[in-house]
Amino acid sequence: MSLISHMNTPSGSEFGLIDWIRRHAPQANTPGGHVVTGIGDDCAALRFTPEREVVVTTDMLMEGRHFRGLDGDLLALVGYKALGVNLSDIAAMAAIPRSATVAVALPRRRGEFGSAEIGRRIHQGLTTMAERFDVALVGGDTNAWDGPLVVSVTLLGEATERGLVRRAGARAGDAIFVTGRLGGSNSEPNQRHLSPFPRIREALTLHAAFDLHAMIDISDGLAADLGHILEESGGLGAVIEADRIPIHEDAREMSRADGRSPLEHALHDGEDFELCLTVAPEAADQLRGWDWRGSNEINEIGVITREPGLRMRFRDGRIEALEPRGFDHFRD
């Protein structure tokens, strides 16, 4: 565990708890064991046979926390997002998604819009996402109770022949890139966070063409998620350029409503489900001029440094420390 992680993760926070679980996790990883990467990355990486690693990830959506209300259109989006956020974690490892299981806790209701109908609508949304990314639905668990709706998806995937990309591979001097535009994913009426577009294709294309040192998907916010790369890469630092952060139109929209700057939104809102990655300077030269055939864009935002801590450089040359205050479920 790095010094940075101690400074930034008070023991009572969500990440403090995850750190604690990580230190107390039962480890089947005796020498020659199957756990290649356990807690601490976007997916766990397991090796059951010598050839390719298997990746697995789990994410849960809860009514009242990740979405509100249960009207019909929203339910399909909840199913769509529940699989989408897991796909985003598979993209972050540059792996190929394969099969999912889905556990639902349905609110107990009778009548036309009862538990079964809620379950069907979620399944419809989930199926749309599954077909889009060629994922098989292979199991799950169905429950009903007097509580709110909860959907939990577990997704399995496998590495390509080039192996996986982890959070832990950044090196001092690496250039930092992000896909897409960031911020305001919760802005009304778009609610962009409900219809993520997992960057599987982008991740696999980049992984095939470049030696990606480290990668993460942006779920907690660029500052927090880049912070995870720095921490997992042995306590490195980064300087990012304020005027190079790609700001989403939704962030500007939110800024007009709440007075926080669009840049603040881009750095801290989260649920963008874009990718943040690092490459060696030579690869960065190629990536900058690369013919990015996807509809998505990719921008260089800064550099990895040996000096720990995340800092931001403004246009006038001023450099300020950037707190990686992403979304914390125990606080926000």
Ligand code: ADP
């Ligand atoms: P992500 O945002 O990519 O989904 P998280 O921040 O949710 O990642 O989790 C960070 C790491 O902690 C991941 O490796 C995840 O699998 C692990 N993790 C989170 N909660 C638990 C838990 N209750 N028990 C074991 N591992 C957990």
Ligand code: MG
């Ligand atoms: Mg992730």
